[in-house]
Amino acid sequence: MNILVVDDIATNRKLLKVTLEAEGHTSLEAADGVDALKILAHQTVDAVISDILMPNMDGFRLCHALRKSPQLHALPFIIYTATYTSPEDMKLAQTVGADKYITKPAPTSDILNALREVMDKKAARPMPVAAPVEEAYVLQQYSQALVNKLEEKNAELAEANQALKRTEERLRALTQRVVQAQEAEQGRVSRELHDTITQTLCAVLLRSQVLAGKLPAHNKVAKGEAIELCEMIGKTVDEVERISRNLRPVVLDQLGLVAGLHDASTEFTNQTGVSVKVDCVKLARRLPADTELALYRILQETLKNVEKHARARHVIVQLTKPGNIVQLTINDDGIGFDPDHHPAKRKGRGGLGLLGMRERATYVGGTFTVKSVRRGGTEIEIRIPVPPGATAAESTHL
Numbered sequence: 001m002n003i004l005v006v007d008d009i010a011t012n013r014k015l016l017k018v019t020l021e022a023e024g025h026t027s028l029e030a031a032d033g034v035d036a037l038k039i040l041a042h043q044t045v046d047a048v049i050s051d052i053l054m055p056n057m058d059g060f061r062l063c064h065a066l067r068k069s070p071q072l073h074a075l076p077f078i079i080y081t082a083t084y085t086s087p088e089d090m091k092l093a094q095t096v097g098a099d100k101y102i103t104k105p106a107p108t109s110d111i112l113n114a115l116r117e118v119m120d121k122k123a124a125r126p127m128p129v130a131a132p133v134e135e136a137y138v139l140q141q142y143s144q145a146l147v148n149k150l151e152e153k154n155a156e157l158a159e160a161n162q163a164l165k166r167t168e169e170r171l172r173a174l175t176q177r178v179v180q181a182q183e184a185e186q187g188r189v190s191r192e193l194h195d196t197i198t199q200t201l202c203a204v205l206l207r208s209q210v211l212a213g214k215l216p217a218h219n220k221v222a223k224g225e226a227i228e229l230c231e232m233i234g235k236t237v238d239e240v241e242r243i244s245r246n247l248r249p250v251v252l253d254q255l256g257l258v259a260g261l262h263d264a265s266t267e268f269t270n271q272t273g274v275s276v277k278v279d280c281v282k283l284a285r286r287l288p289a290d291t292e293l294a295l296y297r298i299l300q301e302t303l304k305n306v307e308k309h310a311r312a313r314h315v316i317v318q319l320t321k322p323g324n325i326v327q328l329t330i331n332d333d334g335i336g337f338d339p340d341h342h343p344a345k346r347k348g349r350g351g352l353g354l355l356g357m358r359e360r361a362t363y364v365g366g367t368f369t370v371k372s373v374r375r376g377g378t379e380i381e382i383r384i385p386v387p388p389g390a391t392a393a394e395s396t397h398l
């Protein structure tokens with residue numbers, strides 16, 4: 001037999017072609033109903049196996065068109081679909097005059113049986129002309145089938161959205177736990193460093209200084225070595241203290257956000273040589289601890305990015321309080337980047353910095369915005385609502 005395979009997906013057509021040809025049949029391929037009608041106008045075909053959902057003209061319409069054609073009304077027509085499988089779809093297939101309805105993916109034997117069945121049916125009694133079907137009726141059935149499909153898809157979509165929302169919520173809670181655990185661990189390491197290593201180093205420094213003092217002046221080499229040792233220990237103490245401070249911002253805890261922002265900025269300038277101008281509104285009262293910590297950590301992370309990526313010369317840190325919102329803005333005059341297409345994002349293993357900052361801001365009820373253009377610098381803005389009365393802003397700036 002020569003079978004016309006109609007399907008908009010080339011792989012599906014090839015699969016059927018191989019199956020049919022393995023059984024000694026020949027086949028022709030069409031990508032949709034219109035394509036199929038063009039082929040049928042010039043070629044002799046024994047049967048059609050057609051998908052339903054296709055562009056231009058779908059399987060139902062193709063079948064209906066054939067049944068109305070004086071030459072092709074008796075052509076055996078098998079619907080082979082994965083998308084339309086409800087009882088209404090099957091009924092519609094019957095209404096338009098299809099001989100058989102099978103669902104994808106079907107085993108080869110089902111396809112061959114279906115072919116045999118429709119050919120036997122045709123041979124036994126010449127196919128009657130399909131009962132004239134009212135075009136309006138077919139269209140109504142057809143649009144009803146579409147409406148049902150649409151409703152089904154909408155319900156699926158709504159369910160998928162809900163699932164996505166639940167996953168996002170779980171992920172957010174998990175991220176929060178990770179951040180909290182990280183802060184707790186950093187605090188613990190910071191205290192250990194401060195309470196044990198720094199204290200021990202200070203004792204070593206003191207003894208070294210005593211030793212250096214006791215060494216006779218004429219033993220210049222030994223005395224010089226001892227003094228150098230003292231200096232090295234002194235530098236190590238400073239470095240351990242710096243690491244400890246970075247791990248747990250004691251200044252933030254004890255002196256508040258404004259002092260913390262100044263401290264982080266000074267530290268950054270000392271480390272990198274990039275100038276940071278800090279301009280903060282004076283806050284009459286402390287902000288909630290998690291808000292302060294979020295803003296402080298976001299500044300630290302932003303400064304890390306400036307050091308790593310921006311090639312900036314100046315940074316401006318501004319803390320303002322428009323109404324009941326506390327706003328932190330960090331500007332750099334560096335090379336900028338495209339926030340939607342930065343290299344880390346393109347490689348599919350985006351950095352965690354910006355993501356973590358956004359999460360931190362979101363967790364304390366705030367918003368996080370990145371504005372950046374290539375060669376135009378970068379601005380990070382965090383706005384966090386604070387309960388009225390929790391703080392009172394004054395007009396003077398520190």
Ligand SMILES: Nc1ncnc2c1ncn2[C@@H]1O[C@H](COP(=O)(O)OP(=O)(O)OP(=O)(O)O)[C@@H](O)[C@H]1O
Nearest residue numbers: 305306309310336337342344351352353354355378
């Ligand atoms: N201030 C900036 N100037 C220029 N480019 C920036 C700046 N901040 C971020 N970027 C760009 O945005 C990307 C993402 O930043 P993000 O902090 O999320 O990741 P990262 O710094 O690459 O890695 P991580 O922070 O996880 O160590 C960076 O790789 C960089 O290309």
Ligand SMILES: [Mg+2]
Nearest residue numbers: 305351353354
């Ligand atoms: Mg980063």
